[in-house]
Amino acid sequence: MTFVTPHINTSSRNFIPASLSLFVCVFLSVLHINIAGESISLLLLPLLIVSLWPREVNTVVTIGTFFVIGIFLDWGTNGVLGQWAIVYLTVFAILRPNRRDHSLSFFNAVSLWCAGLAIATVMLIITGWLAYGVLPNFTTLFRQALLICAFMPVVVFTRNLVRYALMDPQDRDYL
Amino acid sequence: MSNFQRYDGVTARIAFLAAFLTSFILLLSQRGSPNLRGPSQRATEDVVSPIAQILSYPIRGMENMATRFKDRSQTYEQNIQLRDEIAKLRDRQIQLNLLELKVKRYERILSARLDVDVSSKKIVARAVSETNGPFVRSLLLNAGQKNDVNMGNPVMSVDGLIGHVISVGQKSSRALKLGDLNSRIPVLNRRTESKAILSGDNSVRPLLAFIQNPMDWEPGDVVITSGDDGMLPMGLPVGKVIKNNAQELRVKLYAEKAPTDWVWVLPFRPILAPTKVITDEVAEGVKPVTDDAP
Numbered sequence: 244m245t246f247v248t249p250h251i252n253t254s255s256r257n258f259i260p261a262s263l264s265l266f267v268c269v270f271l272s273v274l275h276i277n278i279a280g281e282s283i284s285l286l287l288l289p290l291l292i293v294s295l296w297p298r299e300v301n302t303v304v305t306i307g308t309f310f311v312i313g314i315f316l317d318w319g320t321n322g323v324l325g326q327w328a329i330v331y332l333t334v335f336a337i338l339r340p341n342r343r344d345h346s347l348s349f350f351n352a353v354s355l356w357c358a359g360l361a362i363a364t365v366m367l368i369i370t371g372w373l374a375y376g377v378l379p380n381f382t383t384l385f386r387q388a389l390l391i392c393a394f395m396p397v398v399v400f401t402r403n404l405v406r407y408a409l410m411d412p413q414d415r416d417y418l
Numbered sequence: 419m420s421n422f423q424r425y426d427g428v429t430a431r432i433a434f435l436a437a438f439l440t441s442f443i444l445l446l447s448q449r450g451s452p453n454l455r456g457p458s459q460r461a462t463e464d465v466v467s468p469i470a471q472i473l474s475y476p477i478r479g480m481e482n483m484a485t486r487f488k489d490r491s492q493t494y495e496q497n498i499q500l501r502d503e504i505a506k507l508r509d510r511q512i513q514l515n516l517l518e519l520k521v522k523r524y525e526r527i528l529s530a531r532l533d534v535d536v537s538s539k540k541i542v543a544r545a546v547s548e549t550n551g552p553f554v555r556s557l558l559l560n561a562g563q564k565n566d567v568n569m570g571n572p573v574m575s576v577d578g579l580i581g582h583v584i585s586v587g588q589k590s591s592r593a594l595k596l597g598d599l600n601s602r603i604p605v606l607n608r609r610t611e612s613k614a615i616l617s618g619d620n621s622v623r624p625l626l627a628f629i630q631n632p633m634d635w636e637p638g639d640v641v642i643t644s645g646d647d648g649m650l651p652m653g654l655p656v657g658k659v660i661k662n663n664a665q666e667l668r669v670k671l672y673a674e675k676a677p678t679d680w681v682w683v684l685p686f687r688p689i690l691a692p693t694k695v696i697t698d699e700v701a702e703g704v705k706p707v708t709d710d711a712p
Contacts, residue, residue, distance in 0.1 A: 270466070270469055270470060273558070274547055274548075275548035276477050284548070284550050302433070303433045307437070310437040314441075318462040319466045320547075321549060321556040321594075322553060323553075324445065324448060325442060326445055326553075328437065328441040329445065332434065332438050367553075371553050375599055377553075377620065380553070380620045383551065384552045
């Protein structure tokens with residue numbers, strides 16, 4: 244007697260919404276928003292998506308996506324080509340968010356974001372020094388990181404909502 | 419073995435190394451001179467510009483709602499202020515008309531041409547994207563070659579100079595802000611006529627470098643463009659001199675007062691180097707002037 248289990252392609256099911264949200268975040272990150280006379284920038288928003296990258300996604304496709312998105316962001320923001328790609332790839336290589344064993348809780352998301360931000364800061368210092376010969380503007384970096392922290396509950400909630408909506412109805416019972 | 423595990427081995431490592439090394443080579447190849455941004459970047463900006471404009475509509479809507487609410491609450495006070503300003507400006511207008519007559523008369527006497535090279539034509543554009551990142555400060559404008567925007571054109575807000583155009587696409591252009599690391603603008607102190615270079619250092623308030631005489635510069639002095647590089651016209655308002663805690667002379671930009679949204683691009687034609695002018699004349703059939711000519 245043979246038991247046949249239906250093959251669920253979790254890779255593409257997780258990848259498509261994640262890559263779409265990354266793409267939207269890249270566009271949002273090049274916009275500027277004026278609140279109460281202050282111009283704010285969401286340049287680190289794609290980094291949050293990279294840090295919270297879903298599980299069981301094809302690594303090669305993910306690497307390709309981060310490379311392309313990084314180059315696109317450099318073009319879109321007039322930065323030195325390759326800088327954001329290096330940052331995203333390094334964060335991904337160290338954190339390995341796609342190899343997590345469990346689904347993401349809010350506490351895990353905060354830890355991953357903090358770790359991702361720390362790695363990104365180090366990489367921005369190194370790549371910035373190599374490309375421009377100067378250190379980054381830490382005030383701007385700190386402000387942008389704080390801003391993304393404020394956005395984080397919304398992002399995590401939306402992420403979990405999308406995940407729940409795309410999940411197999413049978414799997415929802417195990418949540 | 420699931421799909422992701424199978425690809426997570428050697429193939430993934432090779433892919434990672436290839437992507438990382440390519441990025442690294444791209445980064446190093448542009449060290450000091452970001453010149454790999456030719457047609458591909460302009461094409462990307464032409465794509466980003468309309469999408470960013472669409473995405474910014476709801477954001478701008480919310481901003482405008484907040485601004486309108488704030489404006490309405492201050493309408494009465496603003497009305498009184500504006501009436502006072504109009505009264506003062508009428509007096510100044512009369513003085514300006516008299517001065518204009520005087521200057522014209524002096525020009526006739528001296529046979530001198532003292533035209534101000536600030537163009538009266540202005541190209542209105544919207545800053546659809548503003549990058550104030552840890553390294554780069556620039557604007558993406560929704561006007562390009564089709565709107566007569568050219569390389570080097572100054573970009574202004576109602577308050578003062580914001581930067582200059584560094585790349586032009588068909589429908590979009592990129593402006594480098596005065597605070598960017600690569601921005602260098604020759605400026606003039608309006609009070610003492612002393613010259614300096616306004617050097618961006620990735621901060622909101624750029625540094626005054628290569629100052630002729632430091633005694634000529636005091637906090638509060640008005641800074642305008644000197645037009646010495648021939649790339650920008652003379653007399654564009656830039657900001658006011660301030661001294662920071664490290665006793666460095668910096669400029670508080672007029673354009674930093676308000677967030678950047680609508681901007682003007684001034685279609686200024688840069689002054690060409692003499693060799694270039696002669697070459698152009700030769701190309702048009704004009705005989706070049708040589709030393710051995712009679």
